[in-house]
Amino acid sequence: MRRSSAKAPASAPQTAAAGADFPRSAPAAASAEAPAAPPVAAPVDTAPRQQMRTEFPFELPRGYVDDSGTVHKDGVMRLATARDELIPLRDVRVQENPAYLSVVLLGRVITRLGTLAMVHDGVVENMFASDLAFLQDFYRQINAEGHTRAAVECPHCSEPFEVELGGSRLGES
Numbered sequence: 001m002r003r004s005s006a007k008a009p010a011s012a013p014q015t016a017a018a019g020a021d022f023p024r025s026a027p028a029a030a031s032a033e034a035p036a037a038p039p040v041a042a043p044v045d046t047a048p049r050q051q052m053r054t055e056f057p058f059e060l061p062r063g064y065v066d067d068s069g070t071v072h073k074d075g076v077m078r079l080a081t082a083r084d085e086l087i088p089l090r091d092v093r094v095q096e097n098p099a100y101l102s103v104v105l106l107g108r109v110i111t112r113l114g115t116l117a118m119v120h121d122g123v124v125e126n127m128f129a130s131d132l133a134f135l136q137d138f139y140r141q142i143n144a145e146g147h148t149r150a151a152v153e154c155p156h157c158s159e160p161f162e163v164e165l166g167g168s169r170l171g172e173s
Helices: 026-032 082-090 092-096 098-109 121-125 129-143
Strands: 055-065 071-078 110-113 149-153 160-164
Touching: 055 129, 071 098, 071 129, 082 092, 082 098, 092 098, 098 110, 098 121, 098 129, 110 121
Parallel strands: none
Antiparallel strands: 055 071, 071 110, 149 160
């Protein structure tokens, strides 16, 4: 009589002993790994948080005179966004005359001027030149976080002094 080994049915899965080179199933592999560490709570910040300042009051040297003769001197300018600097570049007036960029840009970032209902580039365009120059400088100061001046030292006498680093026109950083 001939003896034969019993064969496993074809539909039965192979065990790890029979097929040691087979990968484990996903649940078995996950259980073999080290358990994930519990999330660590962030340290409690007890220091008061500073809010970012986005609006800055100003007073014009001369003031804007509206159609009724009212002089408007006090106003508020907000920080410029990238959009504020990009949109005026599509304006036909700016494309024809790049110097008009500062007028359009200031018209976007001045949020209040005296008792005017609305400030726009038409208002800025009718300001005195000294007020326009003031606003251009003020724009540079608040958007550069006040870092438009640098302390330097004279190479000859070693006397310290400050120099202005601001750009020539608004929108040109």
